[in-house]
Amino acid sequence: MLHLKTVSDKPFDSDGYRLLATCEWPKGRPQSFADGFNPNLAPPRALYDSLVSGKTKPEDFTKQYQKHLETFKPRLEKLAMQARDFDITLVTYPDFAGVSIGRIVFDKIQPAGKK
Numbered sequence: 001m002l003h004l005k006t007v008s009d010k011p012f013d014s015d016g017y018r019l020l021a022t023c024e025w026p027k028g029r030p031q032s033f034a035d036g037f038n039p040n041l042a043p044p045r046a047l048y049d050s051l052v053s054g055k056t057k058p059e060d061f062t063k064q065y066q067k068h069l070e071t072f073k074p075r076l077e078k079l080a081m082q083a084r085d086f087d088i089t090l091v092t093y094p095d096f097a098g099v100s101i102g103r104i105v106f107d108k109i110q111p112a113g114k115k
Contacts, residue, residue: 002083002109004093004102016087019079021049021105034091035050041105042092051097058099065101069108080109 003015005050007026008084011033013016020026020034028088042048043065050056069076090109092102 001087002106003089004080004100005089005091005108006102007091008094009047009091010036014087016080016091018089018095020090020091021101022091022093025060039102040076041069044068048093051099058097061099064109065104069105070082074110083109090113 001016005018007020007022007029017036018034019041020037021039022037023039023042023045024081025037026033043051043061047056047061047064047068051058051061057095081089090102090105092105095101
């Protein structure tokens with residue numbers, strides 16, 4: 001099963017495999033904070049910064065980020081298969097400007113109707 005958390009959420013043993021999907025390792029977090037780290041699944045830094053600065057509207061950010069994720073389709077498909085066998089918690093940045101980065105990745109990984 002696939003779960004979502006943000007970097008500000010406390011880790012629990014029940015999270016299973018914790019995959020950090022951020023551009024960089026969060027400051028102050030120990031190595032034990034996540035079991036894996038895949039910055040490619042995070043929005044590109046320039047795209048994220050454009051959302052934070054208000055240069056990009058949330059709906060445009062979402063479209064561009066979804067397009068970015070398409071380039072990692074094989075990895076997303078592998079995560080979907082792995083999530084059928086064991087718990088995976090996707091750890092991303094907190095929601096910003098009404099955009100949930102975790103939800104965008106989650107929706108790309110989970111097949112329709114399995115959310």
